[in-house]
Amino acid sequence: MFDLTTLSTFVVIVIGLFLVPGPAVLLVVTRTAQGGRKAGVMAGLGIATGDLIHTLCAAVGLSAILMTSAVAFNFVKFAGAAYLIYLGIRAILEKPADPEMPKVAPVSAFRSYGQAIMVEILNPKTALFFLAFLPQFVNPELGPTIPQFLAFGLIFVLLSAVYTTLIAMSVGVLGRLIKRISWIGRWSGKFVGAIYIGLGLKVAFQSR
Structure with missing residues (x-):
C-alpha cells in the first residue's frame, strides 16, 4: 500500500513535530498538574481521538476529490504544500511564546477526555493541518487512497497517544527540564518551521 521509505519518513517527521512543545503538550501538562x-x-x-476524527474527514473528503479528478487532487496537494510552507515561515518568524501554563480549574479524568476531544475537533488549524499534511504522503499510484490516508492517520494517532501518555507520566521531570534548558523555547519554532517548509518543498521538487 505504501513503500517503507515513505512510511519511515512519515514516522520520523511526526516524532520530530511531537518533540517540540505545542498546544497539545501544554494541555496535557496542565490537566496533569490540575487533575x-x-x-x-x-x-x-x-487529543488523539480528535485527530482520528480529523483523519477520517480528510480521508473521505480528499479521496472523493481524487475520484472526481486526479488534477484536483494534485491541486489539493500543492495547496497543502503552500500552507505548510506558510506555517513554516510563520513559525520561524514568530517570537517564542510565554512558557507559563494557563490557570484552569481542576477537572475529572472523564471530563478532561471530553474537553480535549472538543478542543481538537473544533480547532480549524488542526483540520487544515491534516488536510495539508496527510496528502503529502499519499500516492494514488500505489492503490486506493482511503486506506493510505487511514493508515498514516492511525499511525499519527497512535504515536500521539503514546507521546502524550509519556508526557503525563513524567510531567514533573519535564517541567523542570524545560525550565533549565531555556534554548528549547527560543529554537522550537524554527525547528518546526524547517520541517513544515521542507515538506512543502518536497512536493514542489517531486513534481518536476
Whole structure:
C-alpha cells in the first residue's frame, strides 16, 4: 500500500513535530498538574481521538476529490504544500511564546477526555493541518487512497497517544527540564518551521 521509505519518513517527521512543545503538550501538562496523571493521560487520549476524527474527514473528503479528478487532487496537494510552507515561515518568524501554563480549574479524568476531544475537533488549524499534511504522503499510484490516508492517520494517532501518555507520566521531570534548558523555547519554532517548509518543498521538487 505504501513503500517503507515513505512510511519511515512519515514516522520520523511526526516524532520530530511531537518533540517540540505545542498546544497539545501544554494541555496535557496542565490537566496533569490540575487533575493528576490519569487526567493528563485522558487529555492526551482525547487529543488523539480528535485527530482520528480529523483523519477520517480528510480521508473521505480528499479521496472523493481524487475520484472526481486526479488534477484536483494534485491541486489539493500543492495547496497543502503552500500552507505548510506558510506555517513554516510563520513559525520561524514568530517570537517564542510565554512558557507559563494557563490557570484552569481542576477537572475529572472523564471530563478532561471530553474537553480535549472538543478542543481538537473544533480547532480549524488542526483540520487544515491534516488536510495539508496527510496528502503529502499519499500516492494514488500505489492503490486506493482511503486506506493510505487511514493508515498514516492511525499511525499519527497512535504515536500521539503514546507521546502524550509519556508526557503525563513524567510531567514533573519535564517541567523542570524545560525550565533549565531555556534554548528549547527560543529554537522550537524554527525547528518546526524547517520541517513544515521542507515538506512543502518536497512536493514542489517531486513534481518536476
